[in-house]
Structure formats: structure tokens, C-alpha cells
Amino acid sequence: MFKSKQIQRPQLVLVVDDQEINRDVLGVILNDTYEVIYACNGQEALDQIRAHKDDLSLVMLDLIMPVMNGFEVIESMRADEEIKDIPVIVLTAEKDAELKALQMGAADFITKPFDIDEVVLARVGRIIELCEGRRLISAAEHDHLTMLYNKSFFFEYANRLYHYHPDLHFDAIALNIEQFHSVNALNGRDFGDDVLRILGNEIRAFLAETNGIASRFEADHFDIYCKHREDYEELLKRFQQKVNSIAPNVSIRLRMGVKPWSEDTEPLIMFDCARAACNMVRGDYQKPLVVYDDDMRARELLDRRLVNDLRTAAEKKQLQVYYQPKYNINYDPPKLSSAEALIRWEHPELGLLSPGMFIPLFERNGLIGIIDDFVWHESARQAAYWNNKYNFTIPISVNISRTDMFDTTLVEKLKELVEDNHLDYSNIKLEITESAYTEDSKLLLGLIKELRGLGFEIEMDDFGSGYSSLNMLSSMPIDVLKMDMNFIRNIETSETDRHLVQVVLDIAKYLNVPVVAEGVETERQLEILKDAHCDLVQGYYFSRPLPPDEFEKLIEKEIETERN
Ligand code: C2E
Ligand code: MG
Ligand code: MG
Numbered sequence: 001m002f003k004s005k006q007i008q009r010p011q012l013v014l015v016v017d018d019q020e021i022n023r024d025v026l027g028v029i030l031n032d033t034y035e036v037i038y039a040c041n042g043q044e045a046l047d048q049i050r051a052h053k054d055d056l057s058l059v060m061l062d063l064i065m066p067v068m069n070g071f072e073v074i075e076s077m078r079a080d081e082e083i084k085d086i087p088v089i090v091l092t093a094e095k096d097a098e099l100k101a102l103q104m105g106a107a108d109f110i111t112k113p114f115d116i117d118e119v120v121l122a123r124v125g126r127i128i129e130l131c132e133g134r135r136l137i138s139a140a141e142h143d144h145l146t147m148l149y150n151k152s153f154f155f156e157y158a159n160r161l162y163h164y165h166p167d168l169h170f171d172a173i174a175l176n177i178e179q180f181h182s183v184n185a186l187n188g189r190d191f192g193d194d195v196l197r198i199l200g201n202e203i204r205a206f207l208a209e210t211n212g213i214a215s216r217f218e219a220d221h222f223d224i225y226c227k228h229r230e231d232y233e234e235l236l237k238r239f240q241q242k243v244n245s246i247a248p249n250v251s252i253r254l255r256m257g258v259k260p261w262s263e264d265t266e267p268l269i270m271f272d273c274a275r276a277a278c279n280m281v282r283g284d285y286q287k288p289l290v291v292y293d294d295d296m297r298a299r300e301l302l303d304r305r306l307v308n309d310l311r312t313a314a315e316k317k318q319l320q321v322y323y324q325p326k327y328n329i330n331y332d333p334p335k336l337s338s339a340e341a342l343i344r345w346e347h348p349e350l351g352l353l354s355p356g357m358f359i360p361l362f363e364r365n366g367l368i369g370i371i372d373d374f375v376w377h378e379s380a381r382q383a384a385y386w387n388n389k390y391n392f393t394i395p396i397s398v399n400i401s402r403t404d405m406f407d408t409t410l411v412e413k414l415k416e417l418v419e420d421n422h423l424d425y426s427n428i429k430l431e432i433t434e435s436a437y438t439e440d441s442k443l444l445l446g447l448i449k450e451l452r453g454l455g456f457e458i459e460m461d462d463f464g465s466g467y468s469s470l471n472m473l474s475s476m477p478i479d480v481l482k483m484d485m486n487f488i489r490n491i492e493t494s495e496t497d498r499h500l501v502q503v504v505l506d507i508a509k510y511l512n513v514p515v516v517a518e519g520v521e522t523e524r525q526l527e528i529l530k531d532a533h534c535d536l537v538q539g540y541y542f543s544r545p546l547p548p549d550e551f552e553k554l555i556e557k558e559i560e561t562e563r564n
Contacts, residue, residue, distance in 0.1 A: 319344070324545035
């Protein structure tokens with residue numbers, strides 16, 4: 001049978017405008033490429049759209065018209081399953097109206113008077129292409145809970161605003177709920193949903209007043225793209241008050257990061273910066289608002305560089321382990337009892353980097369494992385080497401990061417370390433920072449029991465800087481308390497601080513574990529600690545952290561003292 005060759009018909013575009021001149025101009029621009037039909041008001045437009053619902057590719061819609069205006073047309077279209085996915089480009093001279101139309105789900109806007117033909121054609125072509133290929137972008141994709149845009153839709157629009165309206169100076173705002181998982185855990189998911197919904201409502205109310213767009217980026221993360229403003233404190237206060245009003249007896253805290261508008265910065269980058277600013281707030285109860293600035297930018301660039309350079313650093317032997325001695329001051333002269341392994345990074349361009357520069361960064365992004373693996377291996381090797389060379393056992397403490405605790409192979413790794421180097425488990429000690437104990441004490445408790453079962457000693461690092469309760473301490477199996485440096489700093493001048501040191505020592509006595517005082521720098525500090533019956537001291541007074549060959553001199557001196 002003869003089959004007629006299918007002829008590709010041009011796509012159908014409906015132009016809706018009450019002014020004949022505008023219809024004509026668009027007709028001339030589009031006629032060569034598309035089949036164009038016309039309507040002069042909203043009602044006619046809806047009739048046409050319904051009549052051509054199956055083959056209409058695009059509606060170009062004036063907003064201000066008699067009988068029924070463009071907004072009403074969009075509204076009616078969105079309410080009608082059969083035509084709600086047909087894309088709409090709005091034609092308007094008013095920026096505020098465009099934004100409102102976008103919020104209602106228009107796919108794009110073209111400003112009057114019309115751009116040169118090529119621009120109009122390109123925009124029309126792009127929207128049709130976008131909408132016919134995949135799921136229609138014009139059907140505004142909302143997050144059901146908050147009725148804000150979802151992530152992809154939001155960024156699609158933000159990009160358009162940015163590219164087509166360089167004169168709109170928009171800021172990026174990232175808004176989060178502090179510890180939202182605990183809000184959920186303590187009050188139930190329904191309550192959590194209420195919080196999100198009410199916050200979403202308030203964000204929408206704000207947008208209606210000022211123009212802008214917003215999305216729930218994920219979980220409790222909101223992104224807002226709106227006209228530049230200065231009063232972010234006020235805005236945060238407004239959202240915070242709304243959230244407070246939900247349940248006055250539940251504490252829910254918001255934090256906000258802002259990247260103010262700047263020339264040539266795309267929305268994606270703007271929001272990265274806003275989120276980085278927002279993350280800086282974490283834990284700082286005093287300042288729930290951070291505005292991205294040049295310092296943050298410099299820090300971010302440095303962070304990116306350190307992340308990039310880390311892998312080669314390990315290969316090129318830029319990472320070094322330094323050792324700082326701990327002395328037992330119950331002896332006279334004090335006796336070298338062990339050492340703490342501390343990482344140093346000899347960066348070819350940035351110089352010698354101290355851990356404060358990079359440890360917190362790598363703890364956040366998970367790369368800390370690379371550092372810790374290196375330090376543990378190096379320390380175990382060094383301990384074995386010194387055991388053999390001097391026939392002198394010097395236990396080495398290594399730091400275990402919070403994130404290491406979630407590594408299911410941790411116990412196996414540490415075990416191998418000891419066995420591969422033919423060490424005794426008491427040769428390697430593990431320092432775990434106090435704050436890790438408060439974070440997930442159940443997980444930690446199991447882990448520590450296992451490690452102690454093997455014979456490792458556990459030292460609680462930075463004790464007194466966190467918030468461990470006495471109750472928790474007594475159930476936590478630990479072998480040593482390392483008193484945080486801040487206790488020592490002012491003991492010479494402050495009686496209160498001397499009392500606090502005494503409190504820590506009393507706690508340790510109650511737990512029946514020795515205390516290491518960290519950060520001891522002066523003879524007077526040492527005397528005070530001795531009088532208070534502190535057992536062990538680590539600090540510049542005895543020695544700074546040293547490279548292995550210099551540390552050997554301390555071992556040799558110790559052996560010499562013991563011999564006499
Ligand atoms: P930390 O474990 O509490 O280590 C003690 C810090 O106090 C070291 O700083 C040490 O140099 C410093 N210190 C010792 N005595 C004195 C003193 O008398 N005065 C003063 N002002 N400081 C003193 P460092 O080496 O800069 O390390 C800082 C922190 O970085 C460490 O605190 C530890 O939390 C972390 N860190 C260091 N190396 C590693 C590592 O290999 N892995 C992990 N995960 N963290 C590490
Ligand atoms: Mg430590
Ligand atoms: Mg410490």
C-alpha cells in the first residue's frame with residue numbers, strides 16, 4: 001500500500017496581544033519559522049489554546065489586556081490539566097510584572113519594545129526546544145510541602161533572570177534550620193514538616209512583597225534569590241520570629257548566609273558562596289547571619305588549593321610527623337614518658353602549614369582519612385624503629401578524628417598497624433577529642449570498648465573544651481584525660497583558673513585516671529601543676545613538637561639520665 005510521506009508541519013505559536021502593531025511585529029518575526037495564530041484578549045486566547053491544545057507549541061502572552069489579562073490566562077491554564085504544560089512566554093514592559101509571571105509559571109519573558117528579530121527567535125526556539133524535549137519547564141515544579149520551587153526549576157529561572165536581566169541586581173540567600181534532624185527527632189516528623197511549611201509560607205509572603213524566587217534546596221535548606229537589600233538582620237529576625245511562634249517552648253534556630261550581588265557572578269556560584277557563608281554560622285550562637293566577603297573568598301580559594309594539593313603532598317613527602325614529648329612530673333627530674341604525633345605540611349609555596357590551617361577543613365570534607373592514615377603508619381614505624389634502635393619503649397599517641405570513628409575498618413586498620421610493626425598495643429595510644437564523645441556516644445562507646453579490649457589506651461583530648469557530663473564520663477571507658485590548654489593559660493594570674501584545674505584533677509581522681517596538662521609554657525605553670533598533683537605535662541616548656549631526628553636527642557638524654 002502507498003504510504004504518504006509525512007510532512008513536518010511548522011510548530012504552532014499563538015500570539016496574544018491587544019495591540020495590533022505588536023501582533024504584526026511578532027507575526028513578521030515568526031512567520032518564516034512557525035505557523036502563527038493570534039488572539040486579542042485573554043478570553044480569546046484561552047479559546048484558541050483549548051481548540052489547539054494538542055498541537056500548540058507556545059503561547060506568547062501580553063500581560064496587560066482588556067477582558068481578561070495575561071495573569072488570569074496563566075492562572076486558568078495552570079488550573080487546567082489539559083493545557084497546563086503548554087509553555088508561555090510573557091510580553092511586557094514592566095519588570096515587576098515579568099517576575100510575577102515567572103513566579104506563576106511562565107517559561108520566559110520578552111520585553112517590549114521587542115529586541116532585534118534574532119533575539120526573539122532564539123528565545124522562542126529555545127523555549128520550544130526545552131519544552132518539547134523533556135518534561136515541560138513551564139509547569140512550575142513545586143516542592144509539595146512548602147510550595148516553593150524545587151531545586152532544578154529554581155536554578156533554571158535564576159539563570160534566566162541573571163542572563164536576560166543584567167540590570168536586576170539580585171542577592172543569593174541561603175537559609176537553614178540549625179540541627180533540624182534533632183528538631184525532627186525530638187518533636188516528631190509532623191512537627192518538623194509544620195516548621196518547614198510555615199517557614200515556606202513566610203518566605204513566599206516575603207517574595208510577594210519584594211519580588212524574587214525561592215526554593216527548598218533540600219531538607220531544611222532554603223535558597224532565596226531576591227533584589228539586593230541591606231537589612232538582612234531584619235529579614236532573619238522576621239523568619240526567626242515566625243518559626244518561634246509555632247511552638248514557643250521548642251527552640252528552633254535559623255541561620256542565614258548571604259552572597260550580595262556582584263558583577264559577573266552566576267546564580268550557581270552565588271549560592272555556593274551563600275551556602276559557604278551559612279555554614280560558617282554553625283555552632284556560633286552569637287552570629288546567626290554571615291555575609292560573604294573578601295576574607296571568606298580568600299579562605300575558600302586557599303581551601304580549594306589545599307584540597308587539590310593534598311594528594312601530591314602525601315606522595316611528594318611534604319607531610320611530616322613531628323613528635324612532642326609528654327613528661328611525667330612525679331619524677332625529679334621529670335621523666336620522658338611518651339610522645340604525641342602531630343602532622344606538619346611543608347608546602348612548596350605556602351611554607352610550613354600548621355594543622356589548624358587544614359585539619360578542620362579535611363575533617364569537614366572527609367579527606368582527614370588521608371592525613372590520619374599517613375600519621376598512624378609513620379608513627380607506628382617510628383615507634384618500632386626507636387624500640388629497636390635504643391631498646392627503649394616510647395609510646396606514641398596519635399589523634400583520631402571524629403570522622404575516623406565512622407570508618408568501619410578502623411579497628412582492623414589499627415590492629416594491622418600494631419601487628420605489621422611488631423609492636424605491643426600499649427605502644428600506640430589513641431587521642432579522641434572530647435567533643436566526639438558528646439556527638440555519638442553510643443557508637444563511640446562500642447568502638448572504645450573494642451579498642452581497649454585489644455590493649456590500646458584511650459586518651460580523651462581537649463578535655464574541658466566540650467560539654468561532657470559527669471554522668472557520661474563515668475560510663476565512658478578512658479585511660480587518660482588530656483586537660484585542654486585553655487585551663488593552663490592563665491593559671492599564674494587567675495585564681496578561678498587554678499580552681500578549675502583542681503576541679504579537672506578531682507574528676508580524674510574520681511575516674512581513677514591520670515591527667516596530661518597540655519600547653520604548659522612556663523616554670524611557674526609547671527610548679528602550680530606539680531603542687532596540684534597533676535601527673536603528666538606536655539608543652540613548650542619542655543619542648544615544642546620536633547622532627548624525629550631532633551626528638552631522638554630527648555630519648556638519648558633520657559637514657560643517659562636513667563643510666564646515672
Ligand atoms: P591537639 O591534639 O590538642 O594537640 C596539641 C596542640 O597543642 C598541638 O598543636 C601542639 O603543637 C600544641 N601545643 C603543645 N604545647 C603547647 C604550648 O605549650 N603552647 C601552645 N600554645 N601550644 C602548644 P598543633 O600541632 O598545631 O595541632 C593542633 C591540633 O590539630 C591538635 O590538637 C589536633 O587536634 C590536630 N592534629 C594535629 N595533628 C593531627 C593528626 O595527625 N590527625 C588529626 N586528626 N588531628 C591532628
Ligand atoms: Mg591530641
Ligand atoms: Mg589536645
